[in-house]
Amino acid sequence: MVLQLHVWGPAFALPSIDAQCLAAIAYCSLSLPKDSWELIASSDPSVSPTGELPALQNGSTWVSRFxxxxxxLRQYSDGAWDLDRQLDESDRADNTAFASFVESRGQSLVDLSLYVSSQNYHNNTSPAYGSILQWPNQWILPPKLHGAAKARTEHLGLSSLDLQAMEEQRQREHSAAVAAGKVPKSLIQRPRDTVTSLLGRSSSQNHFRLEALTADFFEPLEAMLGQKAYLLTLKEDDLPSSLDCIALGYLSLALVPELSFPWLRDAMRAKAPLLSAYTERLRRRCFGDVPVEVAHAFSPQSASASSLPWRAPERISVTAVGSTLLATLADSTPFLSEIRRNNRLKQAAEDSDLTSIEKGAVSMYADSSKRDMYVSIAAGVGGIVALVGYMFHVGLISVSSQEQESDGEEEEEEEEAVPDFATISAGDFLGL
Structure with missing residues (x-):
């Protein structure tokens, strides 16, 4: 049976807009025979039972995450499709450690570059998603991904890259100043800033932070690579390892995209020239010499020159549209979103390579959080019932049938007090 790899679609001349998907594509391209797998740019996490991309489908079996x-693939092929089979125990340990390093540091930089930087997000990233998503996902998913990236990088203190957040903060300060009865000159409305002007005015803070973040990511990898062909192997004829695939996923999104504000690409070229050349070389080997276009994913017949086994994704069904809308509504509902988040946390722990003790701890935390939520709901409902009962008790709320009956009798008496002119003669009326 042919394996199917579902990923986020192409962008920036790369076969995917997501680093994990790029890593999975690179691994399959290097390890699998070309006629044994298909690449599908479904760009819809709901196609996978785990709700995540990349996702590998083998019949009824689904596996997500790189x-x-x-x-x-190593277990399915009895080691034949294992790129790490040439590594000894020490190299395997280094592989795992550096892969975690690349994922944690690289994800933050990609988030800052593609999502948090307002110029890049609105001019490049958001249009890229619009070209690969079907309705209604093209309106639902980009804001969710944007918000998730901002939340992941909030601790870095670089919110000034997000002009919308800066504008909202300035409006709050302006409103507070107006409420206090004075408006400082610094808060008087002025032309909208750009990222460049913001960084220029606060170079002592933002530039230093970006310099430190990029140096902490690129320089160790540059030193590790040195003059070698790949990060771990020593010989020119050796295959790259899974570490090279995960590194390619993040490094290619740092180096390749043509963005409005290319601070990450400029930093990579300046700080890690060997790493930049390595990324370009490995990119051509895994993804081909021809730049990937969106049409390659949706019209594979136009991708005859592509080295990737593209297959067009299926059109979204009415059932899938309804499921997406219901899921979005559930995620927007406070209590339902909490339940879904706990369920996803438990599922992610089960699918991860954590130990049984760690999986049990995560499961206990999710169950405890769910119980706490149920207790909060019960306490809230009980409080409302108690408040309504108290209001009835003190008379703030009263519904009396006797009062309604008396009101009805008063209305009848008023109606009887009105003379019936139809039964009064003209003489009686004139007093004759």
Whole structure:
């Protein structure tokens, strides 16, 4: 049976807009025979039972996330499709450690570059999603991904890259100043800033932080690579490892995209020239020499020159549209969103490579959070019932049938007091 790899669609001349998907594509391209797998740019996490991309489908079996896909392919092929089979125990330990390093540091930089930087998000990233998503996902998913990236990088203190957040903060300060009865000159409305002007005015803070973040990511990898062909292997004829695939996913999104504000690409070229050349070389080997276009994913017949086994995704069904809308509504509902978040947390723990003790701890935390939510709901409902009962008790709320009956009798008496002119003669009326 042909394996199917579902990923986020192409963008920026790359076969996917997501780093984990790029890593999975690179791994399959290097390890699998071309006629044994298909690449599908479904760009819809709901196609996978786990709700995540990349997702590898083998009949009724689904495996999501890059590391899980690597483990599944190794077991499925009895080691024949294992890029790490040439590594000894020490190299395997280094592989795991550096892969975690690349994912944690690289994800933050990609988030800042593609999503938090307002110029890049509105001019490049958001249009890229619009070209690969079907309705209604093209209106639902980009804001969710944007918000998730901002939440992941909030601790870095670089919110000034997000002009919308800066504008909202300035409006709050302006409103507070107006409420206090004075408006400082610094808060008087002025032309909208750009990221460049913001960084220029606060170079002592933002520039230093960006310099530190990019140096912490690129320089260790540059030193590790040195003059070698790949990050771990020593010989020119050796295959790249899974570490090279995960590194390619993040490094290609840092180096390749043509963005309005290319601060990450400029930093990579300046700080890691060997790493930049390595990324371009490995990119051509895994993804081909021809830049990937969106049409390659949706019209594979136009991708005859592509080295990737594209297959057009299926059109979204009415059932899938309804499921997406219901899921969005559930995620927007406070209590339902909490339940879904706890369920996803438990599922992610089960699919991960955590130990049984760690999985049990995560499961206990999710169950405890769910119980706390139920207790909060019960306490809220009980409080409302008690408040309504108290209001009835003190007379603030009263519904009396006797009062309604007396009101009805008063209305009848008023109606009887009105003379019936139809029964009064003209003489009686004139007093004759």
């Amino acid at each position: 590391r899980n896909i690597v483990d599944y």
